[in-house]
Amino acid sequence: MAKRTEQKGTIMERDFFTDVMDVVRQVPRGRVTSYGAIAKYLGAPRSSRLVGWSMNRAHDVKPNVPAHRVVNRNGLLTGKHHFATASRMEELLNEEGVKVKKDQVLDYTKKFWDPAVELDM
DNA sequence: TCCATGACGAGAT
DNA sequence: GATCTCGCCATGG
Numbered sequence: 639m640a641k642r643t644e645q646k647g648t649i650m651e652r653d654f655f656t657d658v659m660d661v662v663r664q665v666p667r668g669r670v671t672s673y674g675a676i677a678k679y680l681g682a683p684r685s686s687r688l689v690g691w692s693m694n695r696a697h698d699v700k701p702n703v704p705a706h707r708v709v710n711r712n713g714l715l716t717g718k719h720h721f722a723t724a725s726r727m728e729e730l731l732n733e734e735g736v737k738v739k740k741d742q743v744l745d746y747t748k749k750f751w752d753p754a755v756e757l758d759m
Numbered sequence: 760t761c762c763a764t765g766a767c768g769a770g771a772t
Numbered sequence: 773g774a775t776c777t778c779g780c781c782a783t784g785g
Contacts (some may be wrong), residue, residue, distance in 0.1 A: 673767050685780050686767040693766050712766060713777090717766030
Protein backbone atom coordinates (compact mmCIF):
# COMPACT_ATOMS: atom_id res chain seq x y z
CA MET A 639 0.00 0.00 0.00
CA ALA A 640 1.17 3.49 -0.69
CA LYS A 641 2.16 5.80 2.08
CA ARG A 642 -0.48 8.36 2.90
CA THR A 643 -0.60 11.60 4.77
CA GLU A 644 -3.46 13.07 6.75
CA GLN A 645 -2.20 16.54 5.93
CA LYS A 646 -3.94 17.93 2.91
CA GLY A 647 -1.25 19.50 0.83
CA THR A 648 1.49 17.06 1.54
CA ILE A 649 -0.56 14.37 -0.13
CA MET A 650 1.50 14.67 -3.27
CA GLU A 651 4.65 13.69 -1.44
CA ARG A 652 4.09 10.36 -3.10
CA ASP A 653 2.62 9.78 -6.53
CA PHE A 654 -1.08 10.35 -6.25
CA PHE A 655 -1.26 8.33 -9.41
CA THR A 656 0.46 5.32 -7.86
CA ASP A 657 -1.78 5.49 -4.84
CA VAL A 658 -4.84 5.42 -7.01
CA MET A 659 -3.54 2.41 -8.92
CA ASP A 660 -2.86 0.60 -5.66
CA VAL A 661 -6.34 1.12 -4.34
CA VAL A 662 -8.06 0.18 -7.57
CA ARG A 663 -6.12 -3.07 -7.75
CA GLN A 664 -7.53 -4.00 -4.37
CA VAL A 665 -11.12 -3.71 -5.43
CA PRO A 666 -12.44 -7.29 -5.28
CA ARG A 667 -14.09 -8.99 -8.25
CA GLY A 668 -17.76 -8.32 -8.53
CA ARG A 669 -17.47 -5.08 -6.60
CA VAL A 670 -17.13 -1.46 -7.68
CA THR A 671 -15.98 1.75 -6.07
CA SER A 672 -16.10 5.42 -6.97
CA TYR A 673 -13.56 8.09 -7.77
CA GLY A 674 -14.66 10.04 -4.76
CA ALA A 675 -14.26 7.07 -2.43
CA ILE A 676 -10.70 6.60 -3.61
CA ALA A 677 -9.94 10.28 -3.30
CA LYS A 678 -11.34 10.27 0.21
CA TYR A 679 -9.28 7.25 1.16
CA LEU A 680 -6.15 8.98 -0.09
CA GLY A 681 -6.91 11.97 2.08
CA ALA A 682 -8.09 14.29 -0.69
CA PRO A 683 -11.90 14.05 -0.59
CA ARG A 684 -12.22 17.14 -2.74
CA SER A 685 -9.80 15.95 -5.39
CA SER A 686 -11.81 13.27 -7.08
CA ARG A 687 -10.89 14.82 -10.41
CA LEU A 688 -7.30 13.92 -9.76
CA VAL A 689 -8.42 10.32 -9.51
CA GLY A 690 -10.03 10.59 -12.90
CA TRP A 691 -6.94 12.28 -14.21
CA SER A 692 -4.87 9.39 -12.93
CA MET A 693 -7.12 6.80 -14.46
CA ASN A 694 -6.50 8.35 -17.83
CA ARG A 695 -2.94 7.19 -17.58
CA ALA A 696 -3.80 3.79 -16.18
CA HIS A 697 -4.06 2.01 -19.52
CA ASP A 698 -0.30 1.56 -19.83
CA VAL A 699 0.44 0.60 -16.25
CA LYS A 700 2.10 -2.79 -15.88
CA PRO A 701 0.17 -4.53 -13.10
CA ASN A 702 -3.28 -4.57 -14.62
CA VAL A 703 -5.56 -1.95 -13.21
CA PRO A 704 -9.21 -3.02 -13.13
CA ALA A 705 -10.40 0.43 -14.11
CA HIS A 706 -13.78 -1.01 -15.01
CA ARG A 707 -14.48 -1.39 -11.29
CA VAL A 708 -14.34 2.34 -10.84
CA VAL A 709 -17.47 4.32 -11.64
CA ASN A 710 -18.75 7.70 -10.57
CA ARG A 711 -20.81 8.29 -7.46
CA ASN A 712 -24.03 7.37 -9.23
CA GLY A 713 -22.73 4.01 -10.35
CA LEU A 714 -22.58 5.33 -13.88
CA LEU A 715 -19.94 4.00 -16.26
CA THR A 716 -18.68 7.45 -17.16
CA GLY A 717 -15.28 6.18 -18.21
CA LYS A 718 -16.40 3.58 -20.72
CA HIS A 719 -15.25 5.73 -23.64
CA HIS A 720 -11.70 5.43 -22.46
CA PHE A 721 -11.60 1.69 -22.93
CA ALA A 722 -10.68 -0.16 -26.11
CA THR A 723 -14.33 -0.23 -27.08
CA ALA A 724 -17.33 1.46 -25.51
CA SER A 725 -18.78 -1.91 -24.48
CA ARG A 726 -15.57 -3.31 -22.98
CA MET A 727 -16.20 -1.91 -19.51
CA GLU A 728 -19.71 -3.27 -19.32
CA GLU A 729 -18.55 -6.66 -20.58
CA LEU A 730 -15.86 -6.97 -17.95
CA LEU A 731 -18.29 -6.06 -15.20
CA ASN A 732 -20.84 -8.58 -16.40
CA GLU A 733 -18.19 -11.27 -16.39
CA GLU A 734 -17.64 -10.51 -12.73
CA GLY A 735 -21.27 -10.67 -11.88
CA VAL A 736 -21.98 -6.96 -11.91
CA LYS A 737 -25.04 -6.27 -14.00
CA VAL A 738 -25.09 -3.08 -15.98
CA LYS A 739 -28.11 -1.45 -17.53
CA LYS A 740 -27.75 1.63 -19.68
CA ASP A 741 -24.27 2.41 -18.34
CA GLN A 742 -25.71 2.13 -14.85
CA VAL A 743 -24.50 -0.45 -12.32
CA LEU A 744 -27.48 -2.28 -10.86
CA ASP A 745 -27.58 -2.63 -7.08
CA TYR A 746 -24.79 -0.09 -6.95
CA THR A 747 -25.16 0.43 -3.21
CA LYS A 748 -24.74 -3.31 -2.65
CA LYS A 749 -21.83 -3.70 -5.03
CA PHE A 750 -20.16 -0.57 -3.74
CA TRP A 751 -16.79 -1.18 -2.11
CA ASP A 752 -15.43 1.65 0.00
CA PRO A 753 -11.65 1.40 0.57
CA ALA A 754 -11.86 3.71 3.57
CA VAL A 755 -14.17 1.17 5.23
CA GLU A 756 -13.06 -2.15 3.75
CA LEU A 757 -9.31 -1.60 4.13
CA ASP A 758 -8.24 0.01 7.38
CA MET A 759 -10.40 2.56 9.16
C1' DT B 760 1.26 33.38 -17.57
C1' DC B 761 -3.69 32.89 -18.23
C1' DC B 762 -7.48 30.02 -19.65
C1' DA B 763 -10.04 25.91 -20.65
C1' DT B 764 -10.72 21.17 -19.81
C1' DG B 765 -11.46 16.69 -17.38
C1' DA B 766 -12.89 8.78 -16.01
C1' DC B 767 -15.76 13.83 -10.11
C1' DG B 768 -18.46 15.35 -5.97
C1' DA B 769 -21.16 17.99 -2.79
C1' DG B 770 -24.11 21.62 -1.71
C1' DA B 771 -27.37 25.08 -3.26
C1' DT B 772 -31.36 26.41 -6.09
C1' DG C 773 -35.35 15.39 -7.96
C1' DA C 774 -33.20 17.72 -12.03
C1' DT C 775 -29.79 21.50 -12.74
C1' DC C 776 -26.44 24.70 -11.77
C1' DT C 777 -22.20 26.26 -9.54
C1' DC C 778 -18.02 25.93 -7.47
C1' DG C 779 -13.89 23.52 -5.57
C1' DC C 780 -9.87 20.48 -6.70
C1' DC C 781 -5.33 20.18 -9.13
C1' DA C 782 -2.61 18.62 -13.12
C1' DT C 783 -2.07 19.40 -18.18
C1' DG C 784 -1.88 21.51 -22.62
C1' DG C 785 -2.45 25.36 -25.85
